[in-house]
Amino acid sequence: MIILKSKREIAIMREAGKMVYQTRKYLENFIKPGITTKELDKLAEDYIISLGGVPSFKNYQGFPSSICTSVNEEVVHGIPSKRKLKEGDLISLDLGVYYQGYHADSAYTYGVGKIKEEYQLLLTRTKASLFAGIEQAKPNNYISDISKAIENYLKPFGYGIVEEFTGHGIGKDLHEKPYVPNFFYNDKGEKLEPGMTICVEPMVNLGSKQIYLKNDNWTVVTRDRKVSAHFEHMIAITNEGYEILTK
């Protein structure tokens, strides 16, 4: 069942979303060669708490850290570690904040220092696919309109769109109905209506779409070890269209 949110609830989620955005902007200052993902995690945790929020991901189904840090071939759910970022790496930061009973969730991928042109293109295009999807978010459209827009935008580039993980509804729970796939799979999906709050989050591989789960039972990695990008915003469906809550 899809849980529609009231104006009051969306106002809280807007506050939580703003904290996610502020945390992301804060962390951007620290993305440099030599910093470890564990250090980024600590900075994020302290900052989220200083804003009055709680890191959504900490202990979520046993996740050991406050944020997800996925480097290069890691697609999503990377666990912060002593791994040092190097010039030319890609790092995805996936951030969640819990505030007054509601979650906000957003992810962005960054280059560390100077990166290869094909990596920069992957970032630019994955982010553009997110916004192409969001543009379809309006009442009486369907979830699949978002999915199709993402897939169609990416198709010419030949990237691998990850299928095993998708966007999702969000609210009192970090993951609610409906699923928001980044590709079309022959189903219109749910009709969009005002009060729905969803995360749209394409995960896009430079090479093939094949992924696997590492032994830590969290980190998702590309099978061909080529890099991956991930961009996510949390949005609310409004009477007119959408509002991005994580900016």
Ligand code: MG
């Ligand atoms: Mg996320």
Ligand code: MG
């Ligand atoms: Mg999400």
